[in-house]
Amino acid sequence: xxxxxxxxxxxxxxxxxxxxxxxxxxxxxxxxxxxxxxxxxxxxxxxxxxxxxxxxxxxxxxxxxxxxxxxxxxxxxxxxxxxxxxxxxxxxxxxxxxxxxxxxxxxxxxxxxxxxxxxxxxxxxxxxxxxxxxxxxxxxxxxxxxxxxxxxxxxxxxxxxxxxxxxxxxxxxxxxxxxxxxxxxxxxxxxxxxxxxxxxxxxxxxxxxxxxxxxxxxxxxxxxxxxxxxxxxxxxxxxxxxxxxxxxxxxxxxxxxxxxxxxxxxxxxxxxxxxxxxxxxxxxxxxxxxxxxxxxxxxxxxxxxxxxxxxxxxxx
Amino acid sequence: xxxxxxxxxxxxxxxxxxxxxxxxxxxxxxxxxxxxxxxxxxxxxxxxxxxxxxxxxxxxxxxxxxxxxxxxxxxxxxxxxxxxxxxxxxxxxxxxxxxxxxxxxxxxxxxxxxxxxxxxxxxxxxxxxxxxxxxxxxxxxxxxxxxxxxxxxxxxxxxxxxxxxxxxxxxxxxxxxxxxxxxxxxxxxxxxxxxxxxxxxxxxxxxxxxxxxxxxxxxxxxxxxxxxxxxxxxxxxxxxxxxxxxxxxxxxxxxxxxxxxxxxxxxxxxxxxxxxxxxxxxxxxxxxxxxxxxxxxxxxxxxxxxxxxxxxxxxxxxxxxxxxxxxxxxxxxxxxxxxxx
Numbered sequence: 001x002x003x004x005x006x007x008x009x010x011x012x013x014x015x016x017x018x019x020x021x022x023x024x025x026x027x028x029x030x031x032x033x034x035x036x037x038x039x040x041x042x043x044x045x046x047x048x049x050x051x052x053x054x055x056x057x058x059x060x061x062x063x064x065x066x067x068x069x070x071x072x073x074x075x076x077x078x079x080x081x082x083x084x085x086x087x088x089x090x091x092x093x094x095x096x097x098x099x100x101x102x103x104x105x106x107x108x109x110x111x112x113x114x115x116x117x118x119x120x121x122x123x124x125x126x127x128x129x130x131x132x133x134x135x136x137x138x139x140x141x142x143x144x145x146x147x148x149x150x151x152x153x154x155x156x157x158x159x160x161x162x163x164x165x166x167x168x169x170x171x172x173x174x175x176x177x178x179x180x181x182x183x184x185x186x187x188x189x190x191x192x193x194x195x196x197x198x199x200x201x202x203x204x205x206x207x208x209x210x211x212x213x214x215x216x217x218x219x220x221x222x223x224x225x226x227x228x229x230x231x232x233x234x235x236x237x238x239x240x241x242x243x244x245x246x247x248x249x250x251x252x253x254x255x256x257x258x259x260x261x262x263x264x265x266x267x268x269x270x271x272x273x274x275x276x277x278x279x280x281x282x283x284x285x286x287x288x289x290x291x292x293x294x295x296x297x298x299x300x301x302x303x304x305x306x307x308x309x310x311x312x313x314x315x316x
Numbered sequence: 317x318x319x320x321x322x323x324x325x326x327x328x329x330x331x332x333x334x335x336x337x338x339x340x341x342x343x344x345x346x347x348x349x350x351x352x353x354x355x356x357x358x359x360x361x362x363x364x365x366x367x368x369x370x371x372x373x374x375x376x377x378x379x380x381x382x383x384x385x386x387x388x389x390x391x392x393x394x395x396x397x398x399x400x401x402x403x404x405x406x407x408x409x410x411x412x413x414x415x416x417x418x419x420x421x422x423x424x425x426x427x428x429x430x431x432x433x434x435x436x437x438x439x440x441x442x443x444x445x446x447x448x449x450x451x452x453x454x455x456x457x458x459x460x461x462x463x464x465x466x467x468x469x470x471x472x473x474x475x476x477x478x479x480x481x482x483x484x485x486x487x488x489x490x491x492x493x494x495x496x497x498x499x500x501x502x503x504x505x506x507x508x509x510x511x512x513x514x515x516x517x518x519x520x521x522x523x524x525x526x527x528x529x530x531x532x533x534x535x536x537x538x539x540x541x542x543x544x545x546x547x548x549x550x551x552x553x554x555x556x557x558x559x560x561x562x563x564x565x566x567x568x569x570x571x572x573x574x575x576x577x578x579x580x581x582x583x584x585x586x587x588x589x590x591x592x593x594x595x596x597x598x599x600x601x602x603x604x605x606x607x608x609x610x611x612x613x614x615x616x617x618x619x620x621x622x623x624x625x626x627x628x629x630x631x632x633x634x635x636x637x638x639x640x641x642x643x644x645x646x647x648x649x650x651x652x653x654x655x656x657x
Contacts, residue, residue: 014383014491016335021342021387022450029457043453045446045483053332060336061343064362068347085347090416090457092388093450096490100447108432114425121420122454124388125413136489137444138517138560140596144589151431152424167629171585182435187520188593207589208630254521282629289625291618292651303656310653313628314646315635 018094019044019054025089027072027081034080055079058086098127103137108147143189144206147182149214150191154179157219159196163211164204168279172210175202178219182206185229186254194222201225203232230276233257237276240283241298247271249293253286272297284309337364338380342389342409351394351406390414416454426455440479441518443486443539481542485525489513493548500541511537512552515560526563528552536563564596566612568619575615578641580624582608583632594627609636621645 022044027033035043041051055072062069070086072079081087093101101122105115146162153160160179165172177193180201184190190203201224227235237257244250246269250261257276264270277283284306287294296303340363345352358365358373365373381391392410421429433452436442488495496510509529516525523539568578582591584606591601591608599612614620621644624633635641 013332013334013338014386015487016332017338017383017387020335020339021389026453029453043446043449057332057335057339061340062362063340063344063347064360065356066347068343070343085343088346090418090454091414092416093454094388095386096444097388097447097451099490100444101451104429104432104436104448110428110432111425114422114428117420117422117425118429118455121417122451124385125390136513136515136554136558136560138515138564140517140519140564140593142589142593147432148428151428151435155427155431165585165630169630182431184435184439185521187441187518187522207593208587209589210587279629285625285628288628288649288652289622290652291622291648292655294652295655306656307653310649313625314649315642316646 016053016057019046019050020057021088021091023054023079024058024070024081024086025091027079028087028089032080033082033087034078036078037074038077040079092124093122093127095124095127098123099137102127103139107139107141108143109145111148140187141184141189142207143182144209146209146212147189147206149212150179150206150209151182153212153214154181159215159217159219160193161213161215162191162193162204162209164209166208166279167282175204176215177202177204178222180222180224186256190229192224192226194219194224201227203229229256230259233276233278234259237278238280240275240277240296240302242273242275242287243295243297244271244273245269245293255286280305281309288313333364338383341377341380341391342384345391345407345409348408351408354405354407357407388414418454418457421455429455439518441521441523443482443489443516443523446483447486447490479523479540481539481545482523484545484548485513485516485523485539485542488545488548489516489525491548492551492553494550494552495548496546497542498544499537500543502541506543510550514554514558515563517560517564519564524563526560534558534563536565561597564598566596566598567623568614568616570619571615573615575613576617576638576640577611578614578617578620578638579636580610580612581634581636582610583630584608586631590631594631614641617641618644618648621648625649 023040026035026040026043037051041047044051044054046054055074058070058072068085071082072086073082074080101118104110105118110118150160152158158179159176161174161176163172163174176196177191178196180192180194182189183192189206191206191209192201192203194200195202201222233256243264244261247261247263248269250258250271250273255275259274259276261271261273264272275283280302283302287296287306288310296306341357344357344360344363354374354377357363358370358377365376367373367376384391390410390413391407392413394406394408430452433448433455437445437448437452442448485495494510494512496508498506498508500506511525511527511529513525513527514534515527516523518524524536525539526534526536529535568575586608591610595601595610595612599610602609602611617638617640621635621641624635624645625648627633635645
């Protein structure tokens with residue numbers, strides 16, 4: 001990525017150039033060299049006026065020696081490139097796209113040989129080894145060492161065994177699963193898969209998967225729901241009623257299972273909320289970490305277990 | 317269906333003129349079957365290099381080539397070995413360096429890459445969505461992509477939840493241009509700053525950017541606390557030793573002073589990935605037999621103890637020192653237990 005030498009007045013020009021190249025590349029790569037106007041606006045991240053600006057620029061391009069111009073025809077809904085004069089690409093990636101691609105390849109630990117082919121095909125000269133290519137993009141999400149294997153199994157339809165330890169388990173165990181897809185929620189990557197033995201859809205944190213092996217079996221059709229963690233907890237979790245110092249305090253924790261947050265009359269700013277959860281030890285640890293800021297109201301037995309669990313953890 | 321030609325409409329401003337000149341250069345070189353001479357290029361009225369100062373025109377032509385290179389388009393001089401650049405030099409698009417060689421990408425490479433791109437596009441916290449979509453289009457051109465074995469409906473929000481400020485932040489960062497903005501801090505106080513953005517990262521579903529707001533030190537800003545942005549202006553360079561990984565913060569980073577080294581021990585059953593997920597590449601991990609210890613600088617020992625307690629399940633993190641950290645751990649637990657008596 002170029003890191004200097006641009007004049008401030010050139011920033012508008014740079015965006016116009018990028019958008020014009022994008023539009024011509026988009027039209028060139030499209031079937032019948034045509035795209036819907038709405039798709040073009042979305043791809044260029046522009047509104048109607050921004051698209052007009054790009055089209056004006058294209059309309060002004062010419063080669064006086066040959067008389068060539070770029071012709072774009074517009075219908076009510078579509079743009080179409082007429083003739084070959086405006087055909088561009090497919091070009092290698094620009095420097096900021098190269099930085100993004102490098103970041104993605106790093107974060108999912110893309111297969112080394114495949115990565116080399118992708119980089120040779122797409123990166124501009126020198127970008128693969130330039131220190132600044134991935135200098136400034138970071139990600140707290142960890143996809144783990146099995147991302148490639150699991151996405152391939154999901155795509156091809158291979159049943160797998162995964163060694164996994166859920167939040168409430170003392171030791172990992174093997175699960176037989178039909179992989180569905182990888183998804184990310186609140187900065188955590190999950191495998192959505194069908195637990196064959198439990199005959200149900202489950203989410204497995206990628207960072208907790210200790211091993212994956214493919215079986216000789218293929219996946220079978222399942223009634224996937226794609227439920228979020230919050231929806232899944234509401235359906236299958238246990239419930240506790242908690243009191244927080246304030247609504248802000250409750251919401252900043254971003255617990256997927258937290259709902260029905262309500263101010264306590266005559267006791268503002270404290271709020272009462274319901275928490276759906278699956279792992280009791282996880283809940284007890286969060287309450288201990290809050291050091292008395294959070295109180296469990298119901299169920300009563302959970303209050304008792306918090307006391308005895310906490311006393312066991314004191315180091316002294 | 318009614319059809320109408322696109323018509324030119326408005327008066328060009330300075331940015332339009334620069335964009336027009338550079339794009340027309342690309343257009344002329346793209347359609348020309350033979351390389352164009354320097355003279356043909358700088359004398360072409362439609363390009364607008366014409367100036368009473370020949371050197372100035374040549375410099376402008378060189379800058380325009382550099383600008384096109386930023387967009388992935390390499391203009392190469394065609395000349396004999398050892399010859400100098402003269403007005404009779406000839407220029408052409410370096411097709412090998414410019415055109416993507418999509419034939420190198422195997423079908424399975426394209427499918428794996430598109431899976432990874434699609435997974436990232438589902439996230440609302442990423443600032444580089446448009447760049448990812450362009451990459452996806454290019455990869456898709458080279459290979460038809462088979463549908464997945466399982467199509468899973470989504471109720472996770474996806475693109476609709478994206479913060480509109482992310483686009484502006486990414487654009488300023490990718491252009492290396494300072495971004496004037498209004499920022500609301502955690503206490504709700506608004507202030508106007510101009511930030512040179514050195515890096516961008518996502519953490520726990522939020523997007524953050526790191527940069528110098530004119531004070532000479534690096535600060536971290538949360539993208540969803542940017543309430544207003546103005547047009548980026550003025551360039552900057554990213555310090556060569558900058559590493560955005562150093563800024564993936566932990567909850568015990570926020571207190572005055574340098575802090576002290578805290579030591580934690582992880583459960584022997586914790587996977588490497590689990591440990592790396594919570595430690596974020598910070599501090600030093602030491603493995604001895606089945607045990608893993610982590611030493612890290614902690615500014616707030618109470619926050620460090622709370623962090624360890626909140627990750628008890630399933631990592632069973634135990635604080636080992638200093639003594640003040642263990643006291644803070646015990647104190648948090650005692651307070652919670654007392655609350656439930």
